[in-house]
Amino acid sequence: MATITRTKSGTWKAMIRRQGWPTTIKTFRLKRDAQDWARETESAMVRGVYIPRAHGERLTLDRALDRYRLEVTPTKKASTASRETDLAVPLRTALGKYSLAAITPDIVAEYRDRRLAAVSKKTGRPMSASSVRLELALLGHLYAVAIKEWGLGLTLNPVQMIRRPSPGEGRNRRLTGDEEARLLAAVDAHSNPMLGWIVRLALYTGMRQGEILSLTADQVDLDRRVVRLTETKNGSARTVPLSRAAVDVLREALASPLRRGTSLVFPGDPRKDGTRRPYTINRVWRFALARAGIVGLRFHDLRHEAVSRLVERGLSDQEVAAISGHKSMQMLRRYTHLRAEDLVDKLG
Incomplete structure (x- = not known):
């Protein structure tokens, strides 16, 4: 009673x-x-x-994000963990004072619409649908963990009940005209040759920026002309074949005196404690683009260019996926935008 x-x-x-x-x-x-x-x-x-709901009614999203950061985030890759810290900021600002039990689908839908209408502080442009999707994905996974593992008495994941922003068709930026020559001339003019080697390797292999920057000497086999990647974005190890041009780049990089005292192929300058971390490219990349007079090109677009060139050479989807590491053909096709002028000769 x-x-x-x-x-x-x-x-x-x-x-x-x-x-x-x-x-x-x-x-x-x-x-x-x-x-x-x-x-x-x-x-x-x-x-x-x-179903006891008291804990879910008392636990605010702000405190739930703290618990998620301590218990769940450490199980993810360092790059993902760092990104989630940024993704949590707008969630904390808008919904942090709500209890988990009080956040309903209509509240999440309103948050989605406000974020899509907001302007990014970093770029000064409207928030991209992809960024908002990532924020909602973090919130949705937090609820999934809270329901399954935290015993808060929650029965509803509000993120599953709303429409997520469309991811769009993806970028299709390719190098045009003499952009490749101008880009390579600009990176070669940089005082550190690392920049030129990294850009060329991205163009020749289609490897991601993180995969290139974290590369160590023991992963490179110049005799067999392969690079063995153990840490990748999708978690699956793969072996990347090397063209002769890529072999020449890696041979030059491995022989560089700038690598002294580290196994990294592309190390940055020594820190105060003497440690060597991967080369930092974002700032010098922007300077190189400005020097070359190239607008709207991201480093990741070099991967897009490389994968598209593999398709244009006649490699099958399975062969390209084995090199690029794409797990689904649908995702692969977002990177393989073929230029109509390159197909004219095949049509006869």
Whole structure:
């Protein structure tokens, strides 16, 4: 039976003690609300369908994100963990004070629409649909973990009940005209030859920026003309074949005195503690683009260019996927935009 008592502050506390269930307590402003809640809760207990929601009602999203960062984020790759810290910022700002039980699908849908209409502080442009999708993915996974593992009494993942922004068709930026020659001339003019080697390797192999920068000497086999990647974006190791041009780039990089004291193929300058971390490319990449007079080109577009060239050489989808590491043909085709003028000769 429920016990309803008045507190010193003038509110009404309902307490239910029932065999087989934990003691359940909730406070209300009105006695009638306390009585209604006690009656409904006891009925659910009798029917065996009661789910304790007190923890979910007390835990705010802000504190839930802290717990997620401590328990779940460390199981992910360092790059993903770093990105999630940034993704959590707008979620904390907009929804951090809500309890997990109070966040409903309509609240998440409103958040989605406000974010899509917002302007990015980094770029000054409207938020991309992909960025908002990543924020919603983080929120959705937090709820999935909370429901399955945290025992908060939550039964609904509000992110699953809303429409997510379309990811769009993806980028199809290719090098045009003399852009490749201008780009290579610009990176070669940089004081550190690492930049030129990295850009060429991206063009010749289609490897991702992170895969190139984290490359170590023991992963490179110049005799067999392959690079063995153990840490990749999708978690699957793969072996990348090397063209003769790529072999020449890696041979020159491995022989460089700039590598002294490290196994990294492309190390940055030594830190104060003497450690060598991967070369940092973002800032010098922007300078190189400005020097070359190239607009709208991202480093990842070099991977797009490389994969598209593999297709244009006549390699099958399976062969290209084995080199690039794409797990699905649908994702691969987003990178293989063929230029019509390159197909004219094949048509006859």
